[in-house]
Amino acid sequence: MAVYTQVSDAQLAAFLGQYDIGRLVSCKGIAEGVENSNFLLQTEQGMFILTLYEKRVAAHDLPFFIGLMDHLAHKGFVCPLPVRMKNGDALGELSGRPAAIVTFLEGMGVKEPSADHCRMAGETLARLHLAGEEFAIRRKNALDPSGWRPLAQNAGARADAVEPGLAALIADEMAFHDAHWPTDLPTGVIHADFFKDNVFFLNDALSGVIDFYFACNDMFAYDLAITVNAWCFDGALRFESDKAKAMIEGYQSVRMLGDAEKLAFGTLCRGAALRFLLTRLNDWLDVPTGALVMPHDPKEFSERLRFFRDNSIDRLMGLV
Ligand SMILES: Nc1ncnc2c1ncn2[C@@H]1O[C@H](COP(=O)(O)OP(=O)(O)OP(=O)(O)O)[C@@H](O)[C@H]1O
């Protein structure tokens, strides 16, 4: 359960006093998620999500995240809408953390997506990329290859206690990406964490997207590579090429990939696997004391990484 910061009744009452969302009926910590502390609020006016931003969210990035959700929602993209306080601000402070309330989205993530779910996810990711055009604020990706290095160093030799040989695998991959990471592909606003738990479905139709707290400006194709990593492996970590093909077709039904994006796609998938391996590994090794959180297993991404390192995926994904 991800609740890193506890909130007393008195603190919550004072915080909610700044909003016009009716009297509080209940407030429950949310079990899912690993990044921030999330609470489901029920008020006289309905359901809302209260988020207290934790370690990976820098306060100076919050106007980007809040502004992006506002921008996308106004473009007709279904995502949470930040709720403004009586004074017009969407960001406040609670229990010593930056905090915000956003609207509640109906639906839930699918644990075992079909190829159809993957197609819809691909389409929606491309719509997000187009809807993000004209968003004025910019944010560098804090988890691009330069951001991976401190994570790799912090884990260091401790990685081998999680999985023998992992420290060498990470060092080799860092060297590979130093030489091969593309720099000239089309960029724009990307979600950067388009995982199955962040994409909601209702009655088998995609109903909305949450969790924009890794969003940034980076390569569109990298976002698709992250999404293929997250959606297109089965429970035994076998790559499911039918799902990847459907996802890429769905994406290209809205935004075509260029030749350079297709050529670099294998490297981007390999880098995406390394990025999630590194954050998971650091979270696994350094769980804050007292936190109610179940860290994700890093080994799920070392397996994906080896798959993308050892296989040429162009044909498997219908890219050639
Ligand atoms: N706007 C929303 N509407 C409905 N449910 C939401 C909303 N925002 C968050 N949730 C619920 O809270 C959970 C955690 O939210 P979120 O994914 O933003 O947290 P996180 O700590 O950033 O997690 P992650 O590990 O995915 O980065 C979601 O899985 C979902 O169940």
Ligand SMILES: N[C@@H](CCO)C(=O)O
């Ligand atoms: N989606 C991420 C967690 C949020 O950073 C993961 O599964 O590792």
